[in-house]
Amino acid sequence: MAFGPGTLLSRGSVCRRCLLTMKSMAGGSPIYTYVQQRGKKSWYGPKYQAKIDQAAAEWDERAEKIKKGEIQNTWDMFVERGFVKDTAGSHGAIRELMRQKRIGAYTGIDPTASSLHIGHLLPLMPIFWMYMHGYPAYTLIGGATAKIGDPTDRLVSRTPIKRIDLTMNLTKIHYQLKAMWMNVEEQARRRNFEKKWSSRRAVVNNSTWWNSLPMIEVLKRLGDSMRMGPLLSRDTVKNKMSKGDGMSFAEFTYPLMQGWDWWHMYSANGIQMQIGGSDQYGNIVTGIDVVKIVRDNEPDPQHKMPGGPMDDPVGFTVPLLTDSAGVKFGKSADNAIWLDKFKTSEFDLYGYFVRRSDDEVEKLLKLFTFLPLENIDEAMRIHNQNPAERVAQHLLAFEVVALAHGMNAANRTALNHQQMYGKEITIPGVTLKLPKSETDGTPLTLANAPQIDMQLPESLILGKSIGRILYAAGLASSTTEGHRLASQQAAYVGGMPGHKRFDDQKVMEHSLLTFTPIRLWYAQETRNYLIDGKMLILRKGKHNIRMIEMVSDEEWKASGKTYPGEPGTGALRQLRDQLKALRAGRMTPEEVRANLKDDNEDEKARRGLIKFPDSNPIAVRKLTKQLMGEIWEQEKELGVDHEEDYFKADDEQWAAEEIERLDDEKSEEKHGW
Ligand SMILES: Nc1ncnc2c1ncn2[C@@H]1O[C@H](COP(=O)(O)OP(=O)(O)OP(=O)(O)O)[C@@H](O)[C@H]1O
Numbered sequence: 001m002a003f004g005p006g007t008l009l010s011r012g013s014v015c016r017r018c019l020l021t022m023k024s025m026a027g028g029s030p031i032y033t034y035v036q037q038r039g040k041k042s043w044y045g046p047k048y049q050a051k052i053d054q055a056a057a058e059w060d061e062r063a064e065k066i067k068k069g070e071i072q073n074t075w076d077m078f079v080e081r082g083f084v085k086d087t088a089g090s091h092g093a094i095r096e097l098m099r100q101k102r103i104g105a106y107t108g109i110d111p112t113a114s115s116l117h118i119g120h121l122l123p124l125m126p127i128f129w130m131y132m133h134g135y136p137a138y139t140l141i142g143g144a145t146a147k148i149g150d151p152t153d154r155l156v157s158r159t160p161i162k163r164i165d166l167t168m169n170l171t172k173i174h175y176q177l178k179a180m181w182m183n184v185e186e187q188a189r190r191r192n193f194e195k196k197w198s199s200r201r202a203v204v205n206n207s208t209w210w211n212s213l214p215m216i217e218v219l220k221r222l223g224d225s226m227r228m229g230p231l232l233s234r235d236t237v238k239n240k241m242s243k244g245d246g247m248s249f250a251e252f253t254y255p256l257m258q259g260w261d262w263w264h265m266y267s268a269n270g271i272q273m274q275i276g277g278s279d280q281y282g283n284i285v286t287g288i289d290v291v292k293i294v295r296d297n298e299p300d301p302q303h304k305m306p307g308g309p310m311d312d313p314v315g316f317t318v319p320l321l322t323d324s325a326g327v328k329f330g331k332s333a334d335n336a337i338w339l340d341k342f343k344t345s346e347f348d349l350y351g352y353f354v355r356r357s358d359d360e361v362e363k364l365l366k367l368f369t370f371l372p373l374e375n376i377d378e379a380m381r382i383h384n385q386n387p388a389e390r391v392a393q394h395l396l397a398f399e400v401v402a403l404a405h406g407m408n409a410a411n412r413t414a415l416n417h418q419q420m421y422g423k424e425i426t427i428p429g430v431t432l433k434l435p436k437s438e439t440d441g442t443p444l445t446l447a448n449a450p451q452i453d454m455q456l457p458e459s460l461i462l463g464k465s466i467g468r469i470l471y472a473a474g475l476a477s478s479t480t481e482g483h484r485l486a487s488q489q490a491a492y493v494g495g496m497p498g499h500k501r502f503d504d505q506k507v508m509e510h511s512l513l514t515f516t517p518i519r520l521w522y523a524q525e526t527r528n529y530l531i532d533g534k535m536l537i538l539r540k541g542k543h544n545i546r547m548i549e550m551v552s553d554e555e556w557k558a559s560g561k562t563y564p565g566e567p568g569t570g571a572l573r574q575l576r577d578q579l580k581a582l583r584a585g586r587m588t589p590e591e592v593r594a595n596l597k598d599d600n601e602d603e604k605a606r607r608g609l610i611k612f613p614d615s616n617p618i619a620v621r622k623l624t625k626q627l628m629g630e631i632w633e634q635e636k637e638l639g640v641d642h643e644e645d646y647f648k649a650d651d652e653q654w655a656a657e658e659i660e661r662l663d664d665e666k667s668e669e670k671h672g673w
């Protein structure tokens with residue numbers, strides 16, 4: 001293994017089977033290393049080799065310091081903070097392995113819901129810690145395993161997940177995990193962890209390998225030696241077969257799939273450790289067998305990977321996070337606290353942690369924050385002087401929101417709480433400050449990306465150009481810009497086009513998130529990019545994603561929503577509608593005036609009012625004037641006391657400002673600003 005920048009770099013972890021060092025020329029220099037592994041081949045040169053050697057030397061030095069007690073073993077820290085429930089492998093062996101070797105670790109999540117929840121943070125935290133301490137750390141999304149569904153501890157099979165839901169969930173979780181990794185980086189900087197050349201983290205999807213894995217390879221490498229006895233004796237299998245609704249072959253093979261994932265990453269990325277919630281213990285133990293069996297069944301002696309205490313896979317489970325009634329926090333229960341701010345707002349997430357009891361707050365600080373234990377002790381000391389102030393709870397809430405949504409969000413949310421409850425909040429070690437605006441002119445990042453799912457009508461998706469769709473989805477500021485993005489291939493569509501089904505229809509692969517640059521295509525071609533016939537994923541830049549569910553035109557109309565560029569929603573059309581409504585007496589002058597004067601953009605958008613720039617400012621100006629005049633007349637007839645000149649002047653000033661604004665816009669457009 002050990003190839004490509006940043007893969008495992010400790011000397012102990014370099015795979016002996018795959019490193020063929022060749023001296024390129026007589027005279028002994030320079031040395032190029034040829035790496036061949038699972039179909040991938042690459043060369044690397046002396047500079048890269050020097051970095052690998054340096055990283056290995058640093059690791060050896062760290063191991064020595066741990067031995068002398070100068071720094072703490074990461075494993076001991078896990079135990080001390082309460083992360084370790086059950087281990088697969090002895091404590092002593094894992095401890096020594098983690099000291100000597102820069103082993104990689106992973107935890108997996110099946111995208112069976114559209115968001116992560118706080119229960120997921122439990123196995124994720126040790127993964128994040130490992131990254132900060134220099135171990136390769138992987139988070140896996142089970143695009144393939146979710147199609148089967150983990151049967152662990154269930155008596156009744158899961159309802160099969162719909163293709164469109166799977167795509168939606170995995171896209172959302174992918175971006176959520178990426179955002180959280182950025183927040184982990186932020187926390188690492190905040191806590192002065194040094195970022196090393198060898199640091200490595202990843203979000204992977206097991207569909208990447210499962211979609212191209214021949215069944216015969218699994219049967220040969222694993223199936224021949226895997227015994228039925230241990231598989232049948234698992235509690236889940238026994239219980240589901242005797243007390244539940246029986247077990248399908250696919251469910252039965254689920255732990256083997258999970259084990260194969262591990263093998264894939266073990267052999268390709270040096271992932272030697274798996275971490276999961278306590279329900280994952282059985283799958284982790286089976287996974288260890290799978291990895292060893294597949295590894296030892298390598299038919300080519302040149303490619304055989306070594307076994308033994310320093311090379312065998314190990315794993316552990318974290319305790320289960322439960323609510324105050326002792327019920328597991330999970331997506332299948334109705335107590336979930338989500339990490340998607342559109343499902344559980346940052347304010348509510350903060351509030352949830354502020355409400356934790358004094359008995360559990362210290363334990364939660366150890367599990368959910370990166371605060372050193374001395375800081376936690378100090379915070380508890382301050383807390384205990386006046387528990388009613390909930391200092392420890394606020395610290396916990398601040399840190400969790402910072403991890404889930406970033407430091408800006410944590411500051412903003414804590415200040416909101418302060419304002420809402422009118423009480424000064426003390427958070428040890430934190431000076432609350434208003435975050436700089438996340439939307440005004442600052443580039444879009446994963447932390448400030450808008451809600452990524454939306455609906456748009458069929459007539460737009462299937463009938464209009466891709467430029468128009470990009471505008472409607474808020475990825476372009478006009479149809480023209482949308483066309484420009486498409487012609488410059490600066491926007492992307494999710495999925496791999498051109499996959500053909502048996503009946504020769506083109507379909508999208510739904511369990512893998514890939515992007516293809518958008519070209520200017522004919523309107524009818526957009527259909528080829530629809531996932532499950534109704535979802536379109538678009539992206540501009542790195543973080544600007546839209547998952548668009550196509551709804552029928554009737555459903556769209558009934559929703560009362562509008563999209564930018566929607567025919568009939570321009571300023572002119574809206575002014576005309578208002579005029580008609582005024583003349584027909586369907587709207588009072590007061591209502592029309594309120595609509596015209598409402599300068600709150602969100603409110604306007606909510607009520608479907610004028611909000612998009614119109615292409616004909618002169619006509620808008622004329623019509624606005626006419627409408628104002630008629631409102632004025634009607635109000636006069638109604639005997640509205642205008643306090644004459646004051647209001648009239650106000651209206652006129654408003655109209656003048658509006659005209660000036662429109663003129664400015666027009667001139668900006670003309671000059672191409
Ligand atoms: N409340 C929790 N406490 C600790 N770990 C958890 C909790 N909920 C989930 N996990 C762990 O997170 C990982 C991913 O879990 P999974 O995707 O199965 O979510 P889940 O919420 O447990 O789903 P479900 O309720 O559908 O089984 C697993 O290792 C699981 O054990």
Ligand SMILES: N[C@@H](Cc1ccc(O)cc1)C(=O)O
Nearest residue numbers: 108109110142145150258261
């Ligand atoms: N089985 C795990 C998810 C998972 C999937 C694939 C893996 O390789 C690892 C973990 C769960 O349901 O919680």
